[in-house]
Each structure stands twice: as structure tokens, then as C-alpha cells.
Amino acid sequence: MNAPLRRVGVVVMVLFGLLFANLNWIQAYKADEYRTSDYNGRVQVAEYDRKRGNIEVGGTAYALSKETGGELKYQRTYPGGKTYAHVLGWKPVNGGASGIERIENDFLAGTSDALIANRIKDMFTGDETGGGNVLLTLSKRAQETAYKQLNDNQVGATKGAAIAIDPRTGAVQALVSMPSFDPNPLASHDSTEADRAYNALEKDKDRPLANRALSEVLPPGSTFKIVMAAAALENGIGQQTQIPAGPSYTAPGAGVPIKNAAPSICPQSQVTLREAVTKSCNTGFAQLGVRLGADKVKEKARQFGFEQEDLTVGQNGDGGLPVAASRTGDMQNPDGGTDPAALAQSSIGQNNVRMTPLQGALIAAAVANDGSQMRPYLVKQLLGPDRTTVYDAAKPRELRRPVSSQVSADLRSMMQNVVKEGTGERAAIDGYVVGGKTGTAQSGPDTPDHGWFIGFALDKDGTPLSAVCVELEQAGSGGSAEAARIAGRIMAAAIADSGRR
Amino acid sequence: MTAAAVPAASPASTGEQSGVRLARSRRNAELSLLLLAMVLVAAYAAMVEAKALDTVTPDFWIPAAALGLVFLGLHLVIRWLAPYADPALLPAVALLNGIGVGFLRRYDLAQAAPADRADLAIFAGTGGRQLAWTLAAVVLAAGLLAILRDHRTLSRYAYTLGLAGIVLVMIPAVLPGRFSEINGAKLWIRIGGFSIQPGEFAKLALLTFFAYYLVRKREVLSLASRRVLGIDFPRGRDLGPVLVVWLVSLLVLVFEKDLGTSLLYFGMFVVTLYIATERVSWLLIGLLLFFGGAYLAYVLGSTVGGPFANFYDRAQIWLDPFAEPYDRGYQLVQGLLTLGTGGLFGAGPGGGQPTLLPEVQTDFIFAGIGEEIGLFGLSALLVVYLLIVERGLRAALAVRDSFGKLLAGGLAFTLGLQVFVIVGGISKLIPLTGQTTPFLSAGGSSLMANWLLIAVLLRVSDGARRPVTGGGGPAARPAGGPPEQLHGAPTEVIRP
Numbered sequence: 001m002n003a004p005l006r007r008v009g010v011v012v013m014v015l016f017g018l019l020f021a022n023l024n025w026i027q028a029y030k031a032d033e034y035r036t037s038d039y040n041g042r043v044q045v046a047e048y049d050r051k052r053g054n055i056e057v058g059g060t061a062y063a064l065s066k067e068t069g070g071e072l073k074y075q076r077t078y079p080g081g082k083t084y085a086h087v088l089g090w091k092p093v094n095g096g097a098s099g100i101e102r103i104e105n106d107f108l109a110g111t112s113d114a115l116i117a118n119r120i121k122d123m124f125t126g127d128e129t130g131g132g133n134v135l136l137t138l139s140k141r142a143q144e145t146a147y148k149q150l151n152d153n154q155v156g157a158t159k160g161a162a163i164a165i166d167p168r169t170g171a172v173q174a175l176v177s178m179p180s181f182d183p184n185p186l187a188s189h190d191s192t193e194a195d196r197a198y199n200a201l202e203k204d205k206d207r208p209l210a211n212r213a214l215s216e217v218l219p220p221g222s223t224f225k226i227v228m229a230a231a232a233l234e235n236g237i238g239q240q241t242q243i244p245a246g247p248s249y250t251a252p253g254a255g256v257p258i259k260n261a262a263p264s265i266c267p268q269s270q271v272t273l274r275e276a277v278t279k280s281c282n283t284g285f286a287q288l289g290v291r292l293g294a295d296k297v298k299e300k301a302r303q304f305g306f307e308q309e310d311l312t313v314g315q316n317g318d319g320g321l322p323v324a325a326s327r328t329g330d331m332q333n334p335d336g337g338t339d340p341a342a343l344a345q346s347s348i349g350q351n352n353v354r355m356t357p358l359q360g361a362l363i364a365a366a367v368a369n370d371g372s373q374m375r376p377y378l379v380k381q382l383l384g385p386d387r388t389t390v391y392d393a394a395k396p397r398e399l400r401r402p403v404s405s406q407v408s409a410d411l412r413s414m415m416q417n418v419v420k421e422g423t424g425e426r427a428a429i430d431g432y433v434v435g436g437k438t439g440t441a442q443s444g445p446d447t448p449d450h451g452w453f454i455g456f457a458l459d460k461d462g463t464p465l466s467a468v469c470v471e472l473e474q475a476g477s478g479g480s481a482e483a484a485r486i487a488g489r490i491m492a493a494a495i496a497d498s499g500r501r
Numbered sequence: 502m503t504a505a506a507v508p509a510a511s512p513a514s515t516g517e518q519s520g521v522r523l524a525r526s527r528r529n530a531e532l533s534l535l536l537l538a539m540v541l542v543a544a545y546a547a548m549v550e551a552k553a554l555d556t557v558t559p560d561f562w563i564p565a566a567a568l569g570l571v572f573l574g575l576h577l578v579i580r581w582l583a584p585y586a587d588p589a590l591l592p593a594v595a596l597l598n599g600i601g602v603g604f605l606r607r608y609d610l611a612q613a614a615p616a617d618r619a620d621l622a623i624f625a626g627t628g629g630r631q632l633a634w635t636l637a638a639v640v641l642a643a644g645l646l647a648i649l650r651d652h653r654t655l656s657r658y659a660y661t662l663g664l665a666g667i668v669l670v671m672i673p674a675v676l677p678g679r680f681s682e683i684n685g686a687k688l689w690i691r692i693g694g695f696s697i698q699p700g701e702f703a704k705l706a707l708l709t710f711f712a713y714y715l716v717r718k719r720e721v722l723s724l725a726s727r728r729v730l731g732i733d734f735p736r737g738r739d740l741g742p743v744l745v746v747w748l749v750s751l752l753v754l755v756f757e758k759d760l761g762t763s764l765l766y767f768g769m770f771v772v773t774l775y776i777a778t779e780r781v782s783w784l785l786i787g788l789l790l791f792f793g794g795a796y797l798a799y800v801l802g803s804t805v806g807g808p809f810a811n812f813y814d815r816a817q818i819w820l821d822p823f824a825e826p827y828d829r830g831y832q833l834v835q836g837l838l839t840l841g842t843g844g845l846f847g848a849g850p851g852g853g854q855p856t857l858l859p860e861v862q863t864d865f866i867f868a869g870i871g872e873e874i875g876l877f878g879l880s881a882l883l884v885v886y887l888l889i890v891e892r893g894l895r896a897a898l899a900v901r902d903s904f905g906k907l908l909a910g911g912l913a914f915t916l917g918l919q920v921f922v923i924v925g926g927i928s929k930l931i932p933l934t935g936q937t938t939p940f941l942s943a944g945g946s947s948l949m950a951n952w953l954l955i956a957v958l959l960r961v962s963d964g965a966r967r968p969v970t971g972g973g974g975p976a977a978r979p980a981g982g983p984p985e986q987l988h989g990a991p992t993e994v995i996r997p
Binding site: 002003005013027030033045 | 772776777779826834835837840842845854871876879883886890891894897903910914918920925929930
């Protein structure tokens with residue numbers, strides 16, 4: 001039996017040889033990759049040796065690091081709590097960060113290329129210069145108003161979002177998603193507590209971690225009529241042109257007729273385009289869509305930013321928080337032929353049309369800014385650890401030009417009329433010119449409607465100051481009027497913060 | 502203490518070994534190697550404290566000294582009861598055991614609040630418990646050496662041990678999950694806050710039975726065969742026991758959700774069968790059956806699910822752990838990252854972050870240690886394991902009786918296979934299964950069972966190296982005398 005015993009000895013040596021070879025693969029060849037892997041918690045622990053920079057809004061730090069005296073030297077805290085949660089995100093001990101904490105991670109941590117000089121200096125002095133600071137474009141008052149008004153909404157909606165941007169630059173003034181969450185427990189050094197907090201939020205069916213302002217796509221309802229009106233104005237229809245309306249309209253091939261929200265809205269067979277926008281006349285826009293055709297409607301929506309899949313909001317360059325693509329969806333038969341029923345529904349923002357709150361604000365902003373849509377951004381400035389060196393300052397740039405100056409002037413005029421005497425009256429701000437469009441979108445056969453408002457505020461000279469979109473998910477009756485009221489409050493706060501009042 | 506134990510070196514014929522060999526006990530070599538091992542363990546503890554506490558406390562050496570005393574006790578017992586035992590086994594195992602205790606103590610330091618670190622009591626935490634378990638395990642090993650003066654005595658209890666082994670394997674499978682399941686594998690008996698892993702002991706009992714059974718059947722199994730393609734294949738009816746063991750292994754795989762134990766039992770059996778019969782065909786049949794079974798379980802797991810789903814899951818994780826790095830793949834991913842962070846030289850003892858790795862005190866201890874001692878340190882540990890295994894196989898080569906050969910060979914191989922299964926598992930060489938790393942992992946069952954295994958190897962090696970004409974111990978037989986007979990073995994009938 002000695003021969004097989006010797007062979008077993010060889011087999012064991014081969015097995016151990018395999019172990020040895022495999023350990024070489026992991027500990028020598030793959031070592032660098034594993035050492036710096038995103039999933040490697042040690043990378044984060046090393047990061048805690050250096051003080052992470054602040055994220056600030058209007059001179060106040062809303063994400064800052066406090067000394068602990070423990071193994072992880074600094075504790076990340078978020079004094080703004082739920083109000084700023086979706087913008088700031090959080091920096092957990094284990095795993096990846098989110099929000100601004102993620103997209104500006106290298107600069108905050110002090111490891112970005114821009115701060116390399118500090119690292120070299122540290123090598124000689126033995127100091128640990130902290131990370132850089134990120135200054136945001138947000139308006140404290142607008143953000144706090146948006147958070148409070150959205151969460152205290154008078155229609156009992158539990159989900160929704162609000163976003164306000166400066167139409168001239170694209171700087172985001174407020175960004176709130178409801179429900180929100182407290183980022184502090186997620187950044188806890190106690191991994192059990194952090195995991196428990198994360199799992200509870202992750203399991204919540206209202207998805208508090210989701211940034212609805214950027215990522216939730218819902219049928220936009222009548223707010224889409226601004227896109228329709230723009231298409232109409234570019235196709236020979238003026239504000240005063242009569243378009244077919246009526247109490248009810250059944251598109252060829254459609255089973256269910258399209259009606260207006262109330263019998264008092266455009267019951268006559270024809271109304272002006274202006275009147276159709278002001279009163280939000282469904283039958284008028286449905287027929288307008290069928291008359292224009294799917295191609296023109298889709299093309300106009302695309303020019304306003306629908307279908308863009310790679311938009312990001314955040315840094316001055318190209319990086320930032322990802323934005324979900326808004327969609328116009330199918331308006332044609334599978335064979336490419338006309339489907340008037342789908343087209344009619346799509347024209348009033350139903351069927352397969354889906355829009356993010358940010359897209360709504362971008363439409364309003366383009367109209368307010370003379371047809372020029374600016375790229376939205378959140379980071380105003382990157383400030384060095386010494387708080388004097390500016391590494392990067394925002395350079396606003398145009399994203400696209402969806403409508404001409406003339407068309408935008410017509411749209412502004414009609415939207416102002418909506419707030420003056422139409423469905424959006426509650427958005428009005430004393431002393432400023434406010435325009436907008438309400439939307440009430442069916443969410444499902446048995447669920448309450450979504451309430452929308454997109455709008456803008458100009459000063460007396462016509463300078464655009466703020467554009468906003470408020471969305472109240474499944475708000476039911478009165479949702480769009482409440483959205484208009486909240487939108488007005490947010491814009492008023494943004495204007496007040498900019499020193500214009 | 503040395504005079505009594507070092508007998509005069511006298512040349513003696515050693516049965517089948519043709520040459521003339523000096524039958525020296527080599528106990529002094531064992532003692533010096535043991536002291537060296539304990540110095541290494543103490544040095545390791547000092548380095549841990551220097552890195553983790555920024556200072557070396559005045560009593561850093563106490564755990565190493567306590568371990569040293571325990572092992573010294575065993576050394577004395579060996580001098581007395583097994584003077585010709587292999588001198589490398591005890592120091593090698595003592596080194597692994599000491600590093601294990603040292604690392605577990607280091608893990609306790611990482612878990613303790615910074616203020617409490619400097620005065621961690623000697624028996625506190627996982628490291629302290631492991632120290633206590635070591636004492637118990639070594640006492641058990643010494644007891645076995647005392648009771649078992651000749652390894653062939655074991656064959657008297659072969660059927661009892663075989664039955665006990667099967668019962669021990671089956672208990673966790675039939676117990677309700679809350680008494681037997683930890684981390685998805687049903688391998689435990691849990692009573693109150695106390696849990697034992699019967700499989701660790703079953704391994705020894707079953708192997709003893711295999712060795713006995715195969716010695717009795719080896720003629721039949723090796724001679725009656727059919728030749729196909731130049732390889733001798735056994736007759737259908739002789740396949741019976743192999744198929745039974747294969748089936749039991751598969752049942753373990755499915756109902757205890759544990760590939761490692763299943764692989765261990767089956768590998769153990771096939772290799773003892775091969776050693777007994779010297780027929781390569783058994784190895785081929787064994788490998789085919791195992792991989793066929795595993796593949797079948799994988800396919801069934803992906804289609805039927807149910808009891809096979811666990812195995813399918815594990816295979817999926819193994820194929821791509823980074824697919825779900827925070828979910829199913831978390832453990833394996835963290836293990837790989839820990840090993841990778843260690844790199845070639847490691848962060849130094851005490852310099853790693855073992856708290857970031859789940860199960861670092863048990864299944865993943867090899868990765869946790871690897872972060873601190875690097876590829877070089879781990880290679881050294883692998884060499885120590887290899888030394889133990891090859892020393893065990895050497896004892897098997899040298900011992901004269903078939904039962905002893907099978908017992909020592911099987912035990913040594915099983916130890917090596919277990920190291921391969923767990924270290925291969927955490928380093929993604931093979932699918933990860935919950936096995937303990939012998940002598941390193943925290944846990945009393947594993948430590949006791951493996952020390953018992955070492956005691957048997959010591960006993961067999963003592964029998965192998967004991968001079969035949971020497972002291973007239975129970976193992977000694979006059980050279981050229983009648984062939985020793987296994988207890989209860991009737992005259993073997995060779996059936997055509």
C-alpha cells in the first residue's frame with residue numbers, strides 16, 4: 001500500500017500548489033485592484049484619517065466632519081437633516097456615497113487631482129490638510145420653503161417632488177423629494193445602526209431614498225400642453241387662432257371619449273389657443289395633436305429635452321446626479337401608421353408620456369429665458385481647504401434652444417394668463433409676473449390623480465428669476481391647485497433670498 | 502527529565518523497511534522546535550500589541566506562555582507514552598494553534614473599545630475562549646494517547662465508531678433548523694448558548710471504520726475486477742459500499758446544505774479505498790461520481806430549486822462574487838479584498854482591519870491572518886500544514902500493519918483536504934463552504950477533533966518508529982514473526 005500512499009502525498013502537494021498559485025493571483029496580481037476596490041471598507045477607513053471638506057449652502061455647512069477621538073477620526077454629520085438629504089446624499093463608512101457626497105467625493109476627501117499639491121505638501125510637513133469644500137447653488141430659503149410646503153401640503157399627498165432653477169443660468173435653487181430621510185444614522189460609525197437605518201429605508205414602499213425630482217417619471221397631464229402649444233405656434237397657429245374644442249372628443253378608433261375636467265371648460269365648438277391654455281381645454285389639445293401628427297409632437301418634446309438619457313445635474317463639467325429620461329412613448333400603431341386615439345391621449349400628457357419634475361422645470365425655464373434652456377447644475381464653487389483658493393467656479397452654459405424668442409414670448413403670455421385668470425391663480429406672487437401651467441394626470445384606474453404645476457416668475461422688467469416644477473403624486477382632487485400654491489411660495493422664497501425683494 | 506525518555510540508540514530492523522535505521526526518539530528535537538514555535542507565538546503577540554496598541558504591554562507574553570505550558574505538558578506525556586512519535590507533528594500543530602489564539606486575541610483587541618484594549622484579560626473574548634479550548638483539546642489528546650497504547654486497538658471498536666459516525670453526521674440533518682442551522686448550513690447541535698459541530702468528530706469515527714472495513718475487503722476489492730481500456734474496474738456488486746457513501750455524501754450536501762463536508766467525507770473514503778486497493782479505477786469512479794453529483798445538484802438547483810437551491814446559490818456566488826457584492830457575494834468579496842489588501846508582505850500583525858471581514862474568527866480566519874502577514878506569511882502557514890500532512894503520510898508509510906497505514910494515511914489526507922476545501926473556498930479557487938480551518942478557527946469542536954486526529958497520528962508514528970526489538974511495547978512484534986491479525990478479522994477468503 002506504499003505506492004498509493006506516496007501518490008496521495010503527491011496529490012496533497014498538488015492541491016497545496018494550487019492554493020499557493022491562487023494566493024499569488026489574489027495577493028500579488030490582483031492586490032492593487034482589491035486594495036482600492038469600491039467595496040473595500042479599508043479605503044474608507046483610510047479616508048477618515050483626513051478631515052473631509054464641507055458641503056455648504058449660503059455660507060452654512062450642511063455636511064461637515066466632526067472629530068471623534070475614535071479609530072475613525074471624523075464623524076460626518078448633516079445638520080440639515082431631511083431638508084437637504086436628497087441633494088447632499090450621505091457618506092457611509094461601508095459602501096459608496098450618494099448625492100453630492102458621491103459626485104464630489106474626490107474633492108471633499110482631498111484625493112482629487114486638483115488637490116494634489118496639498119497632498120505633496122503634507123508629505124513634507126507631516127500634517128493632514130483636510131479635503132476641499134463644495135458650495136452649492138441652492139437657496140436656503142427656497143429649499144427650506146420647498147421642503148416645508150411640500151411636506152405640509154393641504155391635499156394629504158405623501159409623495160412628490162419640487163425643483164426650482166434659475167432660468168438664466170440653470171443654477172438649482174431648490175430640490176426636494178418627498179418623503180425624505182435623515183442621512184445622519186446612515187453615516188453612523190456603528191455599522192449595525194447604519195445597516196438597520198439603510199435597510200428600513202430601502203424596504204419602505206414609499207422609497208424615501210429615491211430622488212423623485214430627478215428620477216421619477218410620471219404622466220405630466222396638462223403641463224404637456226405647453227409643449228403642444230409651442231408646436232402649434234410653430235405651425236401657423238397663433239394665440240388668437242380658433243381651434244376645435246367642445247365638451248367631448250372621440251378620436252377615430254378610440255373607445256373612450258376625451259372630456260374636459262369640468263363641463264364649464266370650453267363647451268363651445270371652437271376656442272382660441274390662448275383660451276385653451278388658460279382653461280386647460282382637453283378636447284382642444286387632443287384635436288390639435290391629431291391635426292399636427294405624432295412626428296411633430298414628438299419632435300417638439302424632444303427639442304424641450306424629452307428622450308435625453310445622459311443628462312446629469314451637479315458639477316460644472318459633465319458629471320453629476322443622473323436624471324431619468326422623460327419619454328413621449330408610442331403614439332403610433334406598431335406598423336408606424338397613425339393611431340389617433342393614442343395621439344389624442346398623448347397630447348394631453350396621458351397615454352405613454354412620462355416626465356421628470358426636473359424636465360417640467362426645464363420647460364418652464366426655457367420659456368422664461370427667451371427660449372434658451374440652460375444646463376441645470378448644483379455646484380456653485382469648489383473651495384480649497386484653506387477656504388481662499390477657488391478651484392472651480394460654475395460656468396453656466398446653454399443646453400439647447402427649444403423655441404424661438406417669438407414663440408417663447410407667446411408661451412410666456414399664455415402661461416401668465418393661466419396664473420392671472422386660469423387654473424394656476426394660486427401661484428401668483430405679489431409684485432412679480434408669474435406664469436405657469438397646471439396638470440392633473442390620471443395615475444391608474446383606481447388611484448387618485450397626480451397634481452402638477454410648472455411655472456416661472458419674472459420681475460417687472462421681464463427678467464426671469466425662477467422656474468419651478470412641483471409634483472404631488474396621487475394627490476387627488478385639488479392637487480394641481482395645491483402644487484401651484486407651493487410653486488408660488490418656493491419662487492417667492494428664491495426671489496427673496498437673491499435680494500430682489 | 503531527559504534521561505528516562507531518551508533510550509539508547511540501537512539499530513533495529515523495522516519490518517518492511519529494508520535498511521537499518523537508528524531508532525532514536527528525537528524528543529529533544531521536539532522540545533526545541535516547540536520552544537521555537539512558542540517564541541514565534543510570543544513574538545507575534547508582541548508585534549500585534551505594538552501595532553494595535555502603539556505599545557507592548559508588560560504581560561504580552563502570558564498567552565504564549567500559557568499555551569507553551571499546555572504543549573509542554575503534552576510533550577511530557579509523549580515522552581512517557583509515545584516516545585518514538587514523530588517529533589515534528591507537535592511543534593508544527595502548536596505553532597498553528599498559537600498563531601490562531603494570537604490572531605483571535607488580536608481580533609478581540611480590534612473589537613474592544615480603545616480604552617479597554619490595554620487590559621484585556623487572558624481568558625477574555627474569543628482568544629481567551631480559544632486558549633481554554635486548546636487546554637481542553639490537548640488534555641483530550643493526551644487522554645487518547647494514554648488509553649490507546651496501540652492504534653490497532655481502535656479496530657476493535659470499528660463498527661461502533663462507524664455507527665456513531667453516521668449518527669453524528671445525521672443528527673444535524675434531522676434536527677429542526679433552529680437547533681442545527683447557523684448561517685444557512687445545518688451542521689450544528691445547539692443547546693442553549695452552547696453549540697457543537699458533530700461532523701468534526703464524525704470524520705474521525707468514519708475514517709476508523711473505513712480503514713477497518715477496507716482492510717478486510719481489500720483483497721476482494723482489488724483482485725476481482727474487469728479490465729477496460731487498460732484500467733481494472735471493480736465488479737458491480739463490490740461497488741455497493743462506495744455507492745452508499747456517495748449517497749450519504751449527497752444527502753449531506755442537500756440536507757445539511759454543505760458541500761465542504763460532503764466533499765470531505767467522500768474524498769476521505771475514495772482515497773482510503775484507493776490506498777487499500779491500489780486501483781486507480783476507484784479514484785476515477787470517485788471523481789466521476791462526485792463531480793457528476795455536484796453537477797446534477799447544480800442543474801437541479803437551477804431548475805427545481807428546493808433543497809438544491811443552496812448549492813446552486815453557492816456555485817453562482819463562486820462564479821461571480823462581484824455580481825452581488827453587498828448581498829449574497831458579500832462574504833467572499835470581503836474575503837478576497839482582505840487577502841488582496843494584505844498583498845505580498847501584509848500590513849503586519851495588528852495592522853489590518855479584521856472587523857471589516859464577516860466570520861473572520863471562523864471560516865475566514867485564513868484571509869484575516871493573510872491581511873496582516875501577506876502572501877509570504879500565508880505561504881509559510883501552508884508549508885506548516887503541508888509538513889503535518891506529509892509527516893502523517895510518512896507515518897503511514899513506515900507503519901507495518903495495513904490498518905495503521907490506512908488510518909494514518911486517511912487522517913493525514915483528510916486534514917490536507919480540509920485545508921484545501923476551506924482555503925480554496927475563501928480564495929475563490931472552489932465554491933465556498935463552511936469548513937473550519939484546522940487549528941486556526943475559533944471553536945472547540947474543531948480544535949478537539951483535530952487534536953484527537955493528531956493524537957492518532959502521533960500514536961501511529963510511535964508504532965512505526967518504535968524499535969522492534971526494543972522495549973517490548975504493545976506495538977512491537979518480533980521481526981519476521983507471524984503477520985499481525987486485525988481484531989475480529991476472519992481468515993480472508995478470496996473469491997474469484
